Amino acid sequence: MQKEEVFTELIREHQALLYKATSIYTDNKEDQEDLFQEVVFQLWKYFDSFRNDAKITTWMYRVAMNTAITFIKKKKRKPKSVSVADVFSTQSDDKDDVLEERLKLLYQHLQHLNTLERGLIFLLLEGKSYKEIATITGLSDTNVGTKISRIKKKLKTNMTK
Amino acid sequence: MELEELQSAWTQMSNEINHQKKLTNQIILDMTKQKYQNKFTTITKYETLGAIICFAIALVILINFQKLDTWYLKVCGILTLSFLIVLPAMVLSTLKRIKNIDILNGSYKENLKLYVKTKNRLLRLQQIGIAVGLIGLVFIVPVTSKIISNKNVFLTSLKTEQYIIFTITMVIMVFFCKWAYNGYLKVTRSAQELLQDLE
Structure with a gap:
């Protein structure tokens, strides 16, 4: 080929x-x-x-x-x-209005994150393990864990506002 | 919306998109060859064009340098030349650093750190450019006036309307500098937070 x-x-x-x-x-x-x-x-x-x-x-x-x-x-x-x-x-072809609305909300929340946070949350949403995220981003496994829990807190705060 | 809902919306979207193979082979091949414009090439283009204009003006001043016949006009000439050569050269070298980011081997963390630092440097240079441009009026005007119309502005008394125009220009420039500096502070503050996060 x-x-x-x-x-x-x-x-x-x-x-x-x-x-x-x-x-x-x-x-x-x-x-x-x-x-x-x-x-x-x-x-x-x-x-x-x-x-x-x-x-x-x-x-x-x-x-x-x-x-x-x-x-x-x-x-x-x-x-x-x-x-x-x-x-x-x-x-x-068949639009799912509920899903679209949820996606809009999802992206609105993601807009509040900085570049590093967006990258990390993207990989997390993609179902990557902390180890894989560490390999892709160059951060250490523990650092990934710490940052992700901080991002989750930040997202949660934004969502409840 | 809860975090779990974010995850489930993302998964649902992934499943839907996975079933849509919208790109054709031709579109993909076009993307590998097409000379399209993106935001970064646009910035580089304007900065390069600006630098070329500055270098061209510097060349004209250099060629006509002998017309600056007093010591203070010569000092103004040297300052103008420095402003027209050093600053654009530094901006271009900073842009080159951004362009040379190692996309293939560099880690996201290191690249992001390098990018934020370089972007800060670029912003700082732009700030210096604005500030020097303001102060520069004092030394650029005598040089251009002498070279273009052979007038020594230090020996010419200004008319009232020229004083007014000069004052208005200075006031506008001061406000512009203040506005640009506030914008700069805002951008660098968030960049600083990001850098701390990357340490």
Whole structure:
């Protein structure tokens, strides 16, 4: 199989991962699309350097999150409700209004977190263990645990406001 | 909304998106080749353009430096040249540092730390640029006036309307500096918190 074919297959296979990663760091559809393209571009650029000793998704998370760092725009004063919910609702034939409303709320809460916190909570929501989160972010396992419990507290406070 | 609900909404969304394979091979391949614009390349473009303009003006001053025939005009010329060369060069080197962030091997933590620090440096340079620009009026105006119209403003008495224009410009610049500085403080404060979090 040609390199292009392997790559497109990989992106198609994991496009949900990329949609979600890019939605965490952006607050509108246009920025998300820009970031999505930039991440795909970076993945392609470094595709030859991917070593099979790492899990492909771990590598993708790392490239996506590292790319997002330089992409973050200045925080807006008023957090807006968000992109992937829009992408998702336009993609789906039978819209789930309840889910959409919950996603809007979810993204509103995430907008209150800083870049590090967003990255950590994203990986947690993705079902990653503290060890995996540590591998992707470069933090120690215990540090991940401490920070995540702090983020949970912060989210809880925001939710009850 | 409870934390558990966040998790369940996320999982439900993941399941839905997983079933939607919207991207075609062609779209993906376009993304790997397309020369599209993103926010960062736009910033770099404006900063580079600004730097080129500054360097061009510096070159014109250098070529005409002999026209600055008194010691104080020469001092103004040197200060203007420093302002036009050093600051843009520092901004460009800072932008280069951001562009060189190791996306492949660097950890999220280290990259984030480097990015926040470099971004702070960029903001600081922009602040210095504004402040020096304000003070710079004192030394840039005599240099350009001498080079363009061969007038030594130190020896020319200003008309009333020129005094008014000068005063209004200074007042506007002071307010602009104050506004920009407040914005800078706000951004760096949150950046500082993030850096502490990363330690």
